[in-house]
Amino acid sequence: MTVPPSPPAALPKKRSLAKGCGIFAAAIVGLFVLSAVIAGIAGAGKKGTAKAEAKPSAPAVSKPSSSAGLRSKPTMTSSSRATSEAVLPPTEARKKAAAILHANDSYYQDEFNNGVTVTLNRGNPDSFPAFHTWQQKAATDVQPGMDAFKRADALFNADDEPASISDWQADNGQLSADIAQLADDGLGVGGPDDATYRQKVQDDARKFPHDFQTAEADADKVAAGK
Numbered sequence: 001m002t003v004p005p006s007p008p009a010a011l012p013k014k015r016s017l018a019k020g021c022g023i024f025a026a027a028i029v030g031l032f033v034l035s036a037v038i039a040g041i042a043g044a045g046k047k048g049t050a051k052a053e054a055k056p057s058a059p060a061v062s063k064p065s066s067s068a069g070l071r072s073k074p075t076m077t078s079s080s081r082a083t084s085e086a087v088l089p090p091t092e093a094r095k096k097a098a099a100i101l102h103a104n105d106s107y108y109q110d111e112f113n114n115g116v117t118v119t120l121n122r123g124n125p126d127s128f129p130a131f132h133t134w135q136q137k138a139a140t141d142v143q144p145g146m147d148a149f150k151r152a153d154a155l156f157n158a159d160d161e162p163a164s165i166s167d168w169q170a171d172n173g174q175l176s177a178d179i180a181q182l183a184d185d186g187l188g189v190g191g192p193d194d195a196t197y198r199q200k201v202q203d204d205a206r207k208f209p210h211d212f213q214t215a216e217a218d219a220d221k222v223a224a225g226k
């Protein structure tokens with residue numbers, strides 16, 4: 001018996017060209033869309049970062065620097081410099097004022113020197129009346145200095161008054177204070193603690209010359225119009 005031949009094996013079906021092209025095109029489109037999405041996300045991130053960086057911070061309040069102040073300060077001209085300088089008092093007024101001040105310094109110097117003499121002489125016969133007379137006056141003898149200042153100061157006006165005249169007022173006041181201290185220390189001389197108070201008088205005598213020279217220097221500055 002003859003066996004009929006087997007039918008040939010079925011060949012695999014070929015994908016149509018159109019279908020293959022479609023799949024390829026779809027793949028390209030998908031890739032493009034994916035790239036666009038990634039690019040969009042990255043761009044959004046950069047944009048957000050840029051906005052965050054570009055966001056202005058609150059303005060800081062800064063103090064003006066010293067250099068800025070120097071730059072803004074106008075240059076003083078020779079005319080404005082002359083106007084800003086103190087007016088020099090007339091020579092005659094300066095000389096008269098200084099003479100008044102020197103005379104008062106000398107007045108207190110004499111009073112102090114006399115006080116040292118009568119104080120250290122306490123304990124000797126007839127010494128009490130001299131010390132008592134001096135002590136009663138010297139203990140509060142501030143008025144002569146005040147009067148001298150008023151007379152000297154009246155020789156100037158508000159524009160030409162030397163600054164040193166105020167220095168003299170304070171330093172001359174120290175002279176009267178030194179005399180008051182001597183008058184107080186002298187009360188103990190000749191008493192139970194005589195040695196201690198005599199030493200205090202000697203200390204007073206060493207201090208006064210320095211204070212006297214300071215007041216005299218102030219009077220010299222008044223004469224110079226300083």
